[in-house]
Amino acid sequence: GQQLNQSPQFMFIQEGEDVSMNCTSSSIFNTWLWYKQDPGEGPVLLIALYKAGELTSNGRLTAQFGITRKDSFLNISASIPSDVGIYFCAGQGGGSNYKLTFGKGTLLTVNP
Amino acid sequence: GAVVSQHPSRVICKSGTSVKIECRSLDFQATTMFWYRQFPKQSLMLMATSNEGSKATYEQGVEKDKFLINHASLTLSTLTVTSAHPEDSSFYICSAAGSQGITYEQYFGPGTRLTVT
Numbered sequence: 055g056q057q058l059n060q061s062p063q064f065m066f067i068q069e070g071e072d073v074s075m076n077c078t079s080s081s082i083f084n085t086w087l088w089y090k091q092d093p094g095e096g097p098v099l100l101i102a103l104y105k106a107g108e109l110t111s112n113g114r115l116t117a118q119f120g121i122t123r124k125d126s127f128l129n130i131s132a133s134i135p136s137d138v139g140i141y142f143c144a145g146q147g148g149g150s151n152y153k154l155t156f157g158k159g160t161l162l163t164v165n166p
Numbered sequence: 167g168a169v170v171s172q173h174p175s176r177v178i179c180k181s182g183t184s185v186k187i188e189c190r191s192l193d194f195q196a197t198t199m200f201w202y203r204q205f206p207k208q209s210l211m212l213m214a215t216s217n218e219g220s221k222a223t224y225e226q227g228v229e230k231d232k233f234l235i236n237h238a239s240l241t242l243s244t245l246t247v248t249s250a251h252p253e254d255s256s257f258y259i260c261s262a263a264g265s266q267g268i269t270y271e272q273y274f275g276p277g278t279r280l281t282v283t
Binding site: 087089094095096097098099102142152153154156157158159 | 170172198200208209210212215257259261263271272273274275276277279
């Protein structure tokens with residue numbers, strides 16, 4: 055089946071630093087999504103990418119959909135303590151195939 | 167918008183009993199709902215996909231007779247864990263998707279922590 059490779063698995067940074075994480079896939083996806091999950095909560099959608107090469111920002115977050123449709127990255131600028139959590143990438147096949155395939159997650163820790 | 171609720175948020179039950187978890191889309195009509203389970207420090211694993219008014223489609227390895235899914239309306243889906251065992255203890259998360267033009271963005275509920283003793 056489809057698999058997403060998400061890296062890094064863990065990140066420990068100081069408040070104010072920028073963060074970058076990425077996902078790669080052996081398969082093409084029509085849509086890439088980035089979610090954040092806080093402990094004991096469901097994932098919250100951060101950014102959705104629909105077009106190859108698309109670069110989208112949401113506040114301090116920036117994500118890009120790779121030209122090959124097989125990769126995506128998420129950047130967080132000027133990190134703050136509330137950025138702590140697990141970040142998941144997810145690929146969606148598109149059309150009638152709207153299942154999500156999730157990466158294994160990146161656990162981000164921000165030290166004040 | 168796009169709020170999904172789950173009830174209960176936590177449930178403890180005895181081995182052998184059944185537990186029902188509700189998933190509701192509060193402000194949109196969800197043509198499709200998904201059920202996931204998540205073990206500690208792991209990613210979400212899709213269990214099944216349900217479309218309103220039709221039978222759920224289960225992922226490989228998920229027992230349909232054990233995890234009963236009912237999607238009776240465009241705003242409500244239920245997951246019933248039958249004859250629960252300790253190994254069924256997990257975090258169960260639903261998501262709801264409705265057509266947003268050409269996309270089906272999934273919005274997740276807050277999850278239900280099931281503990282089977």
